[in-house]
Amino acid sequence: MRSRIIGTGSYLPERVITNFDLEKMVDTSDEWIRERTGIRERRVASEEEVASDLAHEASVKALQMAGLSPKDIDLIIVATVSGDMPLPSTACILQHKLDATKAAAFDINAACSGFIYALAVADAFIKSGIYRNILVVGTEVLSRFTDWQDRTTCVLLGDGAGAVVLTPSNNEYGVLSIKIFADGSMWDLLHIPAGGSKMPASEETVKNRLHFIKMRGNETFKVAVRTLEKLVIETLKENGVKSSELALLIPHQANMRIISATAKRLGLSLDRVMLNLDKYGNTSAASIPIALDEAARQGKIKEGDYILLEAFGGGLTWGAALIRW
Ligand code: ACO
Secondary structure (H helix, E strand, C coil): CEEEEEEEEEECCCEEEEHHHHHCCCCCCHHHHHHHHCCCEEEECCCCCCHHHHHHHHHHHHHHHHCCCHHHCCEEEEECCCCCCCCCCHHHHHHHHHCCCCCEEEEECCHHHHHHHHHHHHHHHHHCCCCCCEEEEEEECHHHHCCCCCHHHHCCECCEEEEEEEEEECCCCEEEEEEEEECHHHHHHEECCCCCCCCCCCHHHHHCCCCCCEECHHHHHHHHHHHHHHHHHHHHHHCCCCHHHEEEEEECCCCHHHHHHHHHHHCCCHHHECCCHHHHCECHHHHHHHHHHHHHHCCCCCCCCEEEEEEEECCCEEEEEEEEC
16 A cells, blocks of 8 residues: 555745845845855745644645545644744644644654655555545744844745645555655754753843754755765665656755756756745745645646655755655
8 A cells, every 4th residue: 555645735925035135134145045046035924924824724725635624634744843832733733723623643843854754654654554644734934933134044944834635545656665864963054052952042042043043054055965866866766767757856945056966966857847946945844845736736747757855954854755646
C-alpha cells in the first residue's frame, strides 16, 4: 500500500513587501536581492493573522479538492517554526478551527524541510494501516521572527501556508519514496537564540534582538548545494527513475542559485522546475506545499507524472520525496 495526495491547497497573505520597500528599511538594493536570491517580493501576514489562520485557509482548499470533510480526517500534522505559540501545538488549534474532531494532531519542527518530514510521517502512518486520511500542512508567519533591521535575513523570508490531504492507494500512483536526514552539529547555522529553555525571554533577550532568526547564510548555502545535488541524484537512482522521466522538480524555494545548481546536476532545464520564490521568498515549511498546489492548479502536473520534492533547512535538516502523481 502507498499513500497518495488527493487534494492540495495554499494561502498567501494579501500584503506584499517588494525589494523596493526593503530598500527603504535596510541597506540593500533590488538588484542585489534579485541577483543573489531570485526574490522580487514576499507576502506578510496582517496583524490579526497567525500561523493557524493561514493553515486553516490552505486546509479548507485541500479538503475541498480531496472531496473530504474535516470529520473524515484521522490525523493533522503541521510543519512550522513560527506556530501560534509554544504551547499548545498549532495542529491542535487548526483541528479546532476546522472542527476536525476525530483527528489526532501534532506539530513537526524541521524548519524548511518540515513539509518533507511531515509527509514522511504521514506516509508511514498510512502504509502501516494506522490512519486513512491525513492532513499535512506547512504554515509560517516568519515575519514575526524576522529582524527587519538585519539585511542578511529580512530580504529572504516570507509568510504563507500550503496543505495536502493523503489517503491510501492500492495502485502504482502515490508517494514512491521519502528520505529525511539531519546533522545537528550545524544547528547554529540557522537558529532563534532566545525564547526556549536555553535562554528564556527576558528584557535582555528582547533588547539584544535574540528572538529573531539568525543565519550564517553563506555557510548554509554551501552545505545546501552540496547536499541537495547528492540527494536528488541518489533518490532517482534508488527508484530506478531517470531525470529525463521527471515531469517536474518542486524544490524548497530558498535561493534561485541553489535551485539552479540542483536542476543543473539533474540535467533539467528550468521549465521543468516549479518556481515561485520571486513572488513569495522563502516561506520555510510552507514553500513546497504552496509550490505543489500552484503546480497542480496550473495543470503543470498530471496523473502518472513523476515529480520530485526536495528541501534543505535549519537543524540542519534535508529530505526528498519522489511521487507518481
Ligand atoms: N543587501 C546587500 N548586501 C548584502 C545583503 C543584502 N540584503 N545581505 C548580505 N549582504 C552583503 C554581505 O554583508 C556581504 O558583504 P561583505 O562582502 O562586505 O561582507 C556580501 O553581501 C556577500 O554576503 P554573503 O552572505 O557571502 O552572500 P551570499 O552570496 O552567500 O548570499 C544569501 C547570501 C542570499 C543569504 C545566501 O547565502 C543564501 O541563500 N543562503 C542559503 C539560505 C538557505 O537556504 N537557508 C536554508 C533555509 S532557511 C530556513 O530553514 C528558515
